[in-house]
Amino acid sequence: MASSQSEDREIDITTSIEPGSDITWVRTGSEQELDLPSSPSSSGYAGEGGGSTSATTGSLIEIEHEEEIEQEQMRIQNQIDEISISDSNSSWIPGKRHQDEDDGSISWRKRKKHFFILSNSGKPIYSRYGDEHKLAGFSATLQAIVSFVENGGDSVKLVRAGKHQVVFLVKGPIYLVCISSTEEPYESLRGQLELIYGQMLVILTKSINKCFERNSKFDMTPLLGGTDTVFSSLIHSFSWNPATFLHAYTCLPLSYATRQAAGAVLQDTADSGVLFATLMCRHKVISLVGAQKASLHPDDMLLLANFVMSSESFRTSESFSPVCLPRYNPSAFLYAYIHYFDDDTYLMLLTTNSDAFYHLKDCRLRIEMVLLKSNVLSEVQRSLLDGGMHVEDLPPIPQSGTSHLGQHTLPSDSPERFKEVNHVIGGPAGLWHFIYRSIYLDQYVSSEFSSSISTRQQQKRLCRAYQKLFTSMHDKGIGPHKTQFRRDENYVLLCWVTQDFELYAAFDPLADKALAIKTCNRVCQWIKDVENEIFLLGASPFSW
């Protein structure tokens, strides 16, 4: 970032940074103060408490300095709020919440992470919280910041204000903004904005730009009607789905033969003129094939799966819908035939031919017959019950067994198993969790969460810690790292990057370093032993 400061400067509101706050993740390009005309009525972030509104910076975005204790109380309260809303993944409620809020509401201002989409004329398009139409003034303010900097021949990427980061992403006539106090690195937040933009393209394609060429005041909100759940579920996935920052996809663990059987019947379909055929279980891939030379980017997979899973109507009956894969071709629609075999397992057949519905319906009938005959669907349900890799099952000595992912323990429904998990917290050497990403395959595997990371709040925190680790390992400014070992009050985090894979592991904060490294070697060996079950091998259509 420092190298590009001439074109893209990063504005740092220095007065607001508290000493000791963690700002090492993003190095600032210049220490310039942004001196914009103050307009407290529409800023939304004007101090609420009275007296805390210091006018010294003159900045548009102003964060009050709350007392440490007050902040801590608020943080705890927020956590309690979140936990009481949903303490497990399944109870998360999709769709927009807090629709009644706007930038005048205190609750709205206190939300930790906002996402906005707006047009370059300042018209709101999407807001994570609150009613877009009521946020017109706030959108106009964001637009003013972007155009103010643009008028100076620059582009604004990041505004830092105390605990808040305001991240901007400009995509032609569309502006995307994230305002966050979550301390996630700039690169992560920017990556999230990229995905939100991609999700918008999945629904509308890039041809939306033409509407703005014809009419700069074009109101885009009606075109996104009914898609709140698609965006809210994507934003939710930023806090639990590693695919959102790894740019890789993950497979449902299955025996090699089962996955082969699914792949073979999909391949027949692809040979009959289907561009991509994918069989999925929730967000995990069972098998997928692409027509010759067609390649599917993991980000497109993520966005497509999110689109399908967050749209309830696909579960009701078979559907045929236009979709755009932004990495494949951002300008054109493909047509997706979507069918759920059961609550979790669904088939997506993508074609360029808008008349292909009846052909794809026939393909699905054939696929369904084969899947039933070869027990693929029942194996999928069994795998869902068994779960993925459990750190408790890490084999002591490398070995390859015939059991499900080398599990030596009793079946998951046995009470014996729970007893064991309860008294052994996590795996050997205090291993709590790991993610292994195969660079060659564009796939990753993530272990199940052990009992030490059982609440959603803990899982979200770990996901963010991995994100931070991922960012620091890929920071071009610091140069490529091979390994990283860091210890804080929550974990020991270990990262190991080679040409072939990246391993991210979380241990007990008191874990021994040498032992942790040894354990990571064992994890890699374990993955090699079961790679036939956890990855989709061969004929990877992923290349770009």
Place this chain on the structure above:
Amino acid sequence: MGCGSSFPDRDSGQLGRPNSENGGGQDAKNLRVKLVLLGDSGVGKSCIVLRFVRGQFDPTSKVTVGASFLSQTIALQDSTTVKFEIWDTAGQERYAALAPLYYRGAAVAVIVYDITSPESFSKAQYWVKELQKHGSPDIVMALVGNKADLHEKREVAVQDGMDYSEKNGMFFIETSAKTADNINELFEDMVNYATSRLPYDVLAV
């Protein structure tokens, strides 16, 4: 409540249309009807279909994406069986341009509005015009005022629906997917109406 239906007088003369993929009449007692539902979002198209096909009503609104395909076979009183192949299209504005994809092969178009929403009634008129302009000249159209159970919130008079449909040679009925009122009637009457207007072989399996 006024859940009536009306058949406008139209001579069902030479409305023959080139026999497409529906050909091959083995048993003239078996009909196949390709039907498409069009209309503004939230008027209850999916609810009508799900009430007809599965006998269910789900008050939580699930926005349709693209179009859903469902089929249902019913037996009429004269023991004719009719297989409906139904395209339940998304009412969202972004899908309007893609509607031809779904109504192109349809013999019957059911255009739905919400009797509590005048906007949805004008949207229905937009769809009628669209079909008159771009649809098959033989397509049989029905105008359906849904949510008839919400009569205390009614903003579109029965007479308005009736007048408009008559003027445009459409079948008209008011329904409630919630109470199931007139749902089966809609589909059954549509068959009678369509067979009276279309040469029988167009619909025969």
